[in-house]
Amino acid sequence: MSHTLTENALGQLVLTTADGHAHVGVVPVRAFPLHEPEHHLALVGEGGKELVWIAALASRPQAEQALLRRALAAREYMPEIRRIVAVSTFATPSRWQVETDRGPTELVLKVEEDIRRLDGRRRLLITSDLGLVFHIPDATALDRQSKKFLERFL
Numbered sequence: 001m002s003h004t005l006t007e008n009a010l011g012q013l014v015l016t017t018a019d020g021h022a023h024v025g026v027v028p029v030r031a032f033p034l035h036e037p038e039h040h041l042a043l044v045g046e047g048g049k050e051l052v053w054i055a056a057l058a059s060r061p062q063a064e065q066a067l068l069r070r071a072l073a074a075r076e077y078m079p080e081i082r083r084i085v086a087v088s089t090f091a092t093p094s095r096w097q098v099e100t101d102r103g104p105t106e107l108v109l110k111v112e113e114d115i116r117r118l119d120g121r122r123r124l125l126i127t128s129d130l131g132l133v134f135h136i137p138d139a140t141a142l143d144r145q146s147k148k149f150l151e152r153f154l
Helices: 061-073 144-151
Strands: 003-007 014-017 022-030 037-046 050-056 079-087 092-102 105-111 115-118 123-127 131-134
Touching: 003 061, 022 061, 061 105, 079 131, 079 144
Parallel strands: none
Antiparallel strands: 003 014, 014 022, 022 037, 037 050, 079 092, 092 105, 115 123, 123 131
16 A cells, blocks of 8 residues: 555544555545546645555555545535525526525525536525535436526526
């Protein structure tokens, strides 16, 4: 094995390379977080330097996979919108009340371009005025009212 990954007492990831050098505070970064979340990730060290490339999470030991998944979940917080409850206006900026997998919340859509389509038309990313990204995995699966709100902005 070319490296080991552990967690120190402060909760930081520590990458020890084959030459014995310990890199404290490494961060896992997915190359394709939505399209291939189980593949293609880098362990990035100080200054954003890539230290290790991992082609597939499944190729790593179970303990390392668990550390990486936990670190990635903390880094890639992306609530899923399950329902759009209300929209203040159909012009931007507009205030949206939504229900997410994390509970109800409110976001402000600054411009229509803050709604990005993925994989054609079904998957959407919506960026709020605070920079938080919300995910709609399948817009066609939303309830009728939510679809109507979305259609006004797409």
